[in-house]
Amino acid sequence: MPGQVGAFSNEREGLLAYLAQMRYVLRLTAYGLTPEQLRAAPTASPLTIGGLIKHCASTEASWIDTVRREPRPVDYQAYADNFRLADGESIEDVLAHYERVAERTEKTIAEIADLGQDVPVDHSVPWNPKDIDNWSVRWVLLHLIQETARHAGHADIIREAVDGGTAYPIMAAAENWPDSPWMQKWQPSGEQRG
Template identity: 40%
Template sequence: MTSTAQLTGERADLLQTLRRHRGFLLQTVDGLTDEQAAARSTVSELCPGGLIKHVAGTEERWMLFAVGGAEAMQREEIDWVGQFRMAPGETLAGLVERFRAVADHTDGLIATLDLDAAHPLPQAPWFEPGASWTVRRVLLHLIAETSQHAGHADILREAIDGSKTMG
């Protein structure tokens, strides 16, 4: 894992902020059983383990984009529904382990990538046609995505066992 002490300025700030929000998300699932992590505790399709899975997959795909553009990001088909659920045989421990491995890989890339390097975004209805994102913009998106889902996980956790990890 890259130490924030080795980085300065903007890179250190981006890494520290991303790590903080990852930590909130991991804190929210700490102590849950696999059954609790897979439980849909609200009318939403979301479950805590599924959010860990989704955030790891999202971070991994966006860092593929940061390195190799849209083509690299789109190498594998996305299971738009399954990415938010724990599949049979998946465990929270396994999902957290993958989450941490993806995070470690991203942390290393933050230390080395040119933050100004940009790639055209993939064609999708939610992206402005012809727009490009820099590596910096990708990292800001990952911070926002992780933060948003940490909040979702906190609501789900409170509905499961009454724990409030962020409030």
Template identity: 45%
Template sequence: MVTHVRAEAQGDERGALLSFLAEQRGGIRRALLGLTEEQAASKPSASDLSLSGLLKHVGEVEQGWVARAKGEPPAVHRDESTWQECFVLVEGESVEQQLAYWEKAAAETEAYVRSVPSLDDTFPLPNDPWFPPDERVSVRWLVLHLIRETARHAGHADIIRESLDGKTAFELVAQEQGSSWG
């Protein structure tokens, strides 16, 4: 769903990219509006995804990519043995806690993207088998990748939420704004 791109993004590539990323984050956040922890953790569709799991995943992914771009290790290291844990809340984790984590990661993303001298600056891709060896990507690639990743999961979130209670993205935007749809 397209809402609006902030006015300050006009004419500024960094601002435009960050605004599109923020717009996609909003889709996932809104999908969680008014849900209990149990509803957010439920898996009402054919997929094994839940809204709380998607939230955790996108927060970890965003933080991890920005950390790599800065030359730092991700806060949470995942491998084959722990990969599925990034899609489910574990003991002590809550939607509220994951939203706060993602908000912090989003602020770090914005600060980093605004601080680099050029969106053409590069950093090495992780040394994982699914990436070409010794490949570098730009900060622009990073933000576009985060937009793609977040948008993909925002679509999943739309389907999961509609499967839960019938609410569509349009209704959730209206709810967030304190109005009604239709």
């Protein structure tokens, strides 16, 4: 996937394209890391790259459940646990789950005729406003883009603290872009350029 969202012909396509792009750049922060590095919290925050990817997958799944009017009760312990990889949980499992979540999102949104369709506000959680009763599907998609982008930024900072890797060199390595005088592909520490 390129570093920028391509052209799109309508609002629905654009919202889904930007959400897909944010998922992609978040997933890239895990590229080439060891299981230990995926669990590392090298900043003042307890956040980890693996945990952020897991959280974004869980959050998107929950919002799509709400759009489909199949909401699950909020389990605050599960919410806290989805910010870290569990013992024995691999990044491959988390990324496969995230892919299934993305496919379900795409399918759900394709089945909705009007992006203005009401989505009920969950008043049981403290972060939702009490003075409105409904979001729209459009609002949910914009929120998912915002949520994923925010956490992709967190993951970028963590990644740089883990091994010095930054977004475009990592993308260049993942997509095998040719090296240029102004950008070289990320390589694991200790590897020499040939």
